[in-house]
Amino acid sequence: MPVPVHVHVLVLGGTTEARRLAESLAGDRRVRVTTSLAGRVAAPRLPPGDVRVGGFGGVDGLAAWVREHRVGLLIDATHPFAATMSRNAAEAAAQAHVPLLALRRPGWVAQDGDRWHSVASLAEAAELLPALGERVFLTTGRMGLAAFAGAGLDALWFLVRSVDAPEPPCPARMDVLLDRGPFELEGEREILRHRRIDVLVTKDSGGAATAPKLTAAREAGIPVVVVRRPPVPEGVPVAATPDEAVEWVVRKLSAEGSGGADGSGSADGPGASG
Known part of the structure; x- marks a missing residue:
């Protein structure tokens, strides 16, 4: 035994x-x-x-x-x-x-209709944004916002979603949405519509809790910048x-x-x- x-x-x-x-x-x-x-x-x-x-x-x-x-x-x-x-x-x-x-x-897997742009870092995501849209839904959390605080992005507007309030440096034009997943699809759809989002930035965190934003972006034909996981x-x-x-x-x-x-x-x- x-x-x-x-x-x-x-x-x-x-x-x-x-x-x-x-x-x-x-x-x-x-x-x-x-x-x-x-x-x-x-x-x-x-x-x-x-x-x-x-x-x-x-x-x-x-x-x-x-x-x-x-x-x-x-x-x-x-x-x-x-x-x-x-x-x-x-x-x-x-x-x-x-x-x-x-x-x-x-990790997440792209589906038919997705307009994903895969990047290696937040800095790479920031470089790509001006060519993709003007109103950014940034769902990468409050850490690393400095990558989006450069003068070259001052023309863009950001909606930053995080659990806790972010600290500087932050994007020049920014609203903050304090919230914690899991998120529902209808709520994500409403954010994209109401805030007139035309590009989404996310990390490839995987899981179901925050995946509905990807479905909402696919339905709306919005490009998604996906930061690859290490x-x-x-x-x-x-x-x-x-x-x-x-x-x-x-x-x-x-x-x-x-x-x-x-x-x-x-x-x-x-x-x-x-």
């Missing part, structure tokens, strides 16, 4: 998927779940289990926290565009010899859903319970494909 194990799972969160993962693991007595939030949202929706808020102080700080709190499994369930945190997680997991999984919702660090296994992440955790627990652990809380090395 496998020996019961108690493993500390650290979830780097801030996404719907991270919260659902914590909810799914909360009933498993073999694990203790801690969700770490960056603290960039004033009133985040808290998941079950332990919650910590704030940064770790880079790679070394995260690795030290993992060791100090005897973390056995690390799951990077941050936003698909949190590239720095994902790189830090990969390096910290390697330092601490802890298995790492990336939980990433699939890749997951090389060698890190990826789960597309919280259920897949739970299965990964269960496999690791089974390996430890059957004697697969090496005494460090790790069933196998970071970057394992299991």
Whole structure:
């Protein structure tokens, strides 16, 4: 009979998927779940289990926290565009010899009728805008607005949607819409009509919560500038859903319970494909 194990799972969160993962693991007595939030949202929706808020102080700080709190499994369930945190997680997991999984919702896929323009960065998106429209629906969040604050874009008007109020530098001509998804299709249609939007800018965040804006833009024939997501660090296994992440955790627990652990809380090395 496998020996019961108690493993500390650290979830780097801030996404719907991270919260659902914590909810799914909360009933498993073999694990203790801690969700770490960056603290960039004033009133985040808290998941079950332990919650910590704030940064770790880079790679070394995260690795030290993992060791100090005897973390056995690390799951990077941050936003698909949190590239720095994902790189830090990969390096910290390697330092601490802890298995790492990336939980990433699939990206969006263009459909017939979409007028998408794929770009690599917010700066590239800003360069493209003057050729596409004059009234911009900017749905990339409050971080990175400086890319749209250049004098070359002063003739454009921006509707910026974010959870919390943005801080300067911001576009010269701008209205702010404070709102949090999920968003409904009819509401997105109304924004495009009422605000006379003629170009949409978004990051390829994926998921259903904010996808209705893409449908509304397709229906209206509006061009969409889509910022491509950064890749997951090389060698890190990826789960597309919280259920897949739970299965990964269960496999690791089974390996430890059957004697697969090496005494460090790790069933196998970071970057394992299991």
